[in-house]
Amino acid sequence: MVNTQTLRDTIIERLKTEDLVQIPASEAEYLAVAEQLPFKVEYHNSEIITMGLASYFHEIIVANWIFILRSILPDEFTVLGSNSGIQIPKFEGGYYLPDVMVVKGEPLFKPNSTAIITNPHLVIEILSPSTNKFDRESKLPEYKHLESLQQIIFVNQKKVGVSSYLRSDQPNTWINQDFYSLDETLMIENEPVSLKDIYQKIKFE
Numbered sequence: 001m002v003n004t005q006t007l008r009d010t011i012i013e014r015l016k017t018e019d020l021v022q023i024p025a026s027e028a029e030y031l032a033v034a035e036q037l038p039f040k041v042e043y044h045n046s047e048i049i050t051m052g053l054a055s056y057f058h059e060i061i062v063a064n065w066i067f068i069l070r071s072i073l074p075d076e077f078t079v080l081g082s083n084s085g086i087q088i089p090k091f092e093g094g095y096y097l098p099d100v101m102v103v104k105g106e107p108l109f110k111p112n113s114t115a116i117i118t119n120p121h122l123v124i125e126i127l128s129p130s131t132n133k134f135d136r137e138s139k140l141p142e143y144k145h146l147e148s149l150q151q152i153i154f155v156n157q158k159k160v161g162v163s164s165y166l167r168s169d170q171p172n173t174w175i176n177q178d179f180y181s182l183d184e185t186l187m188i189e190n191e192p193v194s195l196k197d198i199y200q201k202i203k204f205e
Contacts, residue, residue: 011023015052041097045138076104077121123153124153153186
């Protein structure tokens with residue numbers, strides 16, 4: 001087993017020159033080092049994956065989403081930020097920290113944890129150039145295996161672009177809608193959400 005302090009130092013050092021760091025590690029090593037780092041750290045296919053601290057614009061979009069969801073959802077829903085993780089039980093050792101997560105009713109936790117949730121209702125990921133491929137090609141199909149999950153939303157922070165994946169009544173079938181205009185709206189729990197509100201205070205070049 002790699003020394004946790006050594007692993008932590010390696011991650012921090014590599015982030016100085018790399019946009020996305022991937023380091024082989026055991027599940028136990030991931031869980032230990034994730035508690036020591038001040039930024040989002042995920043685990044996929046026996047690798048620790050991180051891009052370090054989020055950008056200012058990323059955090060504005062996250063804050064906008066949290067405000068929107070708390071405004072439109074009834075009390076049975078709880079809105080959480082990226083310090084709460086998700087475990088994908090079907091995929092051994094799959095741990096992700098969506099930028100925004102919504103739980104319906106009481107949360108179900110991984111054994112011996114109050115930070116890792118196994119029954120998310122909705123997840124939102126704010127995409128960056130370094131994580132776009134990983135989020136869409138790796139995390140998306142795994143998210144779809146979570147039986148509790150009803151909607152997955154990806155948000156581009158570099159330009160107007162929102163993708164929604166809504167679970168349908170048909171098994172293994174999701175409805176994908178893409179939005180590219182600030183004048184458009186998407187639906188969450190039968191409530192309209194404007195892209196203008198999602199991108200409030202964001203200025204595109």
